[in-house]
Every structure is written in structure tokens, then in C-alpha cells.
Amino acid sequence: MKTLMIYGAAGYTGRMTAGHAKAAGLNVIVAGRDAAELAKLALDLGVDHRVFALDDDATVDAALSGVSVLLNCAGPYIRTAEPLMRAAIRTGTHYLDIAAELDSYRLAEKLDAEAKAAGVMLLPGSGGSVAMLGCLAGHVAERVAEPRSIRIALHVSGSMSRGSAVSASENLTTETLARTNGTLQGRSPEDIRSFNFGKGPVDCFPVTLPDLITIWQATHVPDIETFVHVSGDAFPEGDLATLPDGPTEVQREANRYQAAVEVTGAGGSVARAILDTVNGYTFTSLAAAEAARRVLGGEVRPGFQTPAGLFGNGFAETIADTRIIDL
Known part of the structure; x- marks a missing residue:
């Protein structure tokens, strides 16, 4: 075996x-x-x-x-x-x-x-989010003739585990990136966009996610932007060593994750979808x-x-x- x-x-x-x-x-x-x-x-x-x-x-x-x-x-x-x-x-x-x-x-x-x-x-x-966002982006890109751009956002809800918080603190990318014409390029971190995860539009801020690589790898869509909307205490401050091991089962059940995507085709057609799932740690x-x-x-x-x-x-x-x- x-x-x-x-x-x-x-x-x-x-x-x-x-x-x-x-x-x-x-x-x-x-x-x-x-x-x-x-x-x-x-x-x-x-x-x-x-x-x-x-x-x-x-x-x-x-x-x-x-x-x-x-x-x-x-x-x-x-x-x-x-x-x-x-x-x-x-x-x-x-x-x-x-x-x-x-x-x-x-x-x-x-x-x-x-x-x-x-x-x-x-x-x-x-x-994790790479599987979530990759499947969502690929699903919607299939609905669009000659997809040219993908804007995708993740709604992060609830608290982080101690290990995730430490990883995030050590791996903060100082430069905000997007994929433009197939290459990773810097972009303004102030470029706030609105996405609807199912309960009305909310502001999402641009972040450098690995999906800039994985969605490109899977779809070859040349322009890709990634965003995040945070609710609750998803990004803790202070001494990370004092954080609990991770959210309890009750906390995970109370904080589901969502994602939203907008795919635009060469002719200007636009398709949108949302993904709803269990808490990120459970998923x-x-x-x-x-x-x-x-x-x-x-x-x-x-x-x-x-x-x-x-x-x-x-x-x-x-x-x-x-x-x-x-x-």
C-alpha cells in the first residue's frame, strides 16, 4: 500500500x-x-x-x-x-x-x-485558498469567450491559527503585485475594489496572493488581480506566541469563507460567480x-x-x- x-x-x-x-x-x-x-x-x-x-x-x-x-x-x-x-x-x-x-x-x-x-x-x-480561488476562476473563465482578465477576491472570516499568523508575519510581501499581459508587475496598494460575496458590495484591498501564479498556470488569462476582504480578527496584532493554537470547532462553524470573481472577455463580455464554503481551516x-x-x-x-x-x-x-x- x-x-x-x-x-x-x-x-x-x-x-x-x-x-x-x-x-x-x-x-x-x-x-x-x-x-x-x-x-x-x-x-x-x-x-x-x-x-x-x-x-x-x-x-x-x-x-x-x-x-x-x-x-x-x-x-x-x-x-x-x-x-x-x-x-x-x-x-x-x-x-x-x-x-x-x-x-x-x-x-x-x-x-x-x-x-x-x-x-x-x-x-x-x-x-486552502489556492484550491478555492483556482476552481472558481477556472469555472467562470470557461463561460467567457477569449477571457482576458480575472479579478478575484477572498473573504477571510474568523481568527487565524498561531502558526498561520507567524507564517503571515514572516512572509508579508512588501510589494503589491498583479499580473499584466502575462507578467507580474507592481500595482498601487490603494486600488480598492468592490465585490459582492452574497450580502451586498464590500470594499476589498489588493494583495499579492499565490493565485497570481496558479490561476495563470491553469488558465493563461493574461491579466489577473487578487483582493481580500477581512472580517473579524483574521489578522491578529501583538505577541503572536500568546495566540491560541487555532480557532475552535464552534468558531470555525461560525465563520464561513466566500470568494467572488469577475472574468472579462476580449469582446467586453463579463461573467461573475461567488463561492461559498466552510471555514478556511476546515476546507x-x-x-x-x-x-x-x-x-x-x-x-x-x-x-x-x-x-x-x-x-x-x-x-x-x-x-x-x-x-x-x-x-
Whole structure:
């Protein structure tokens, strides 16, 4: 039976993902650096565990022995993505993660040729907003003749986990980017746009999301802009170390996520849709486990791939009660 390793499994999202993967009947190894927490999690789930850091290539390669698919849930990804992607290529292990930082996707682009030569797939963003927004954008782009531009916004609701907050604080992109004529270019951070997530128009501010890479990769639409609307205490301030591990189940259920997209065609035609789904942490853990299941089952293309490009634009709607509503 093929084996899935979840690195960072002792973290908030990693634990949830490991539970979903085990419930799906996958052969799971939980891994990371926290020996005590991993041993406890492995005992709770009835799975094996491996403890290793990422500062020695030989150690990482040995730890991946017998592993078919590696799912990286250990942020900040600026520290973990490169050693694990490179190890995956060296050992012939397909790589997935749940990163939301642009640098991880730029790295996957850079390593695309090496991964293809090794027959290895790099699938960053296998769960989370990259899967949500990619499926929404691809779905609507199919309705437009010669799509030329995509404007897409994510509504982030509720609180962050401690790990997500630390990752975000270490990976804030100082430059606000958009994709124009197929290339990433700077843009004004003051370019506020209005989107309707289903309860009336709200202001959304431009941000640099990895979807500037993944939506381009999947659709080749030349002009792409990404925005965010934040409600609640989604971006905490102060000492991040004092934050709770993550939102409770009750808090997650009370804070669903939405996304909205506007796709414009060469002739000026416009199509819009919204996506409504469960809380981002719930979606991410479910989607990452499902992506791993499908990759273990043989849904693989070597090189840098995206969830929507690999699994199709309907992937997001297979997760929980996610639905896309055409407007």
C-alpha cells in the first residue's frame, strides 16, 4: 500500500489533515520536529511517526524512504518548502503542501524542469485558498469567450491559527503585485475594489496572493488581480506566541469563507460567480487530505501543477458543502 507522509502533522492544520487522511483509509506517517507531540498524535491515530529536522539533506532523504507522497503542513514555508521540494525530487516523492506564500510557488516554477525530469509532481496549495480561488476562476473563465482578465477576491472570516499568523508575519510581501499581459508587475496598494460575496458590495484591498501564479498556470488569462476582504480578527496584532493554537470547532462553524470573481472577455463580455464554503481551516485540511488520496491513487502529472489544473475546476465543490453560484 502506498504511503502518505504529513510533515508538520503536530501543528493545528496538520493534525486536522492527518485525522482526515486516516479516516479516508490512507496509510499515513506523521512527521515533523516535535517528538513528544508526534508520538502522542501517532498513538491517537494508530499510525507510525518519524522525527527529523530539515537542515541535513541525507537525513531528510532517509526519512522519506518508502514514502510515495509528501504533504507539507509545516509553515513558515519560506523555511520548509525548499528543503522538502528538493528532497522530494531527489527521492522520487510527489510533493504537496498548503502554502499561501508566493515564494513557494515561485520555487515550484523554478524547479519545474527538474521535477519533470525526475517524474515528480510539485503541487503546492493542494488545499486552502489556492484550491478555492483556482476552481472558481477556472469555472467562470470557461463561460467567457477569449477571457482576458480575472479579478478575484477572498473573504477571510474568523481568527487565524498561531502558526498561520507567524507564517503571515514572516512572509508579508512588501510589494503589491498583479499580473499584466502575462507578467507580474507592481500595482498601487490603494486600488480598492468592490465585490459582492452574497450580502451586498464590500470594499476589498489588493494583495499579492499565490493565485497570481496558479490561476495563470491553469488558465493563461493574461491579466489577473487578487483582493481580500477581512472580517473579524483574521489578522491578529501583538505577541503572536500568546495566540491560541487555532480557532475552535464552534468558531470555525461560525465563520464561513466566500470568494467572488469577475472574468472579462476580449469582446467586453463579463461573467461573475461567488463561492461559498466552510471555514478556511476546515476546507484546507479536508482538501489537502483529498488531494493526497487522489495523488496516491495515481492522479499525477510530473512538474509544477495546480489543484484546479490537475483535478479540474470542480475539485473545490467536492469538499464539504462548497458551492459555486453563477451570477
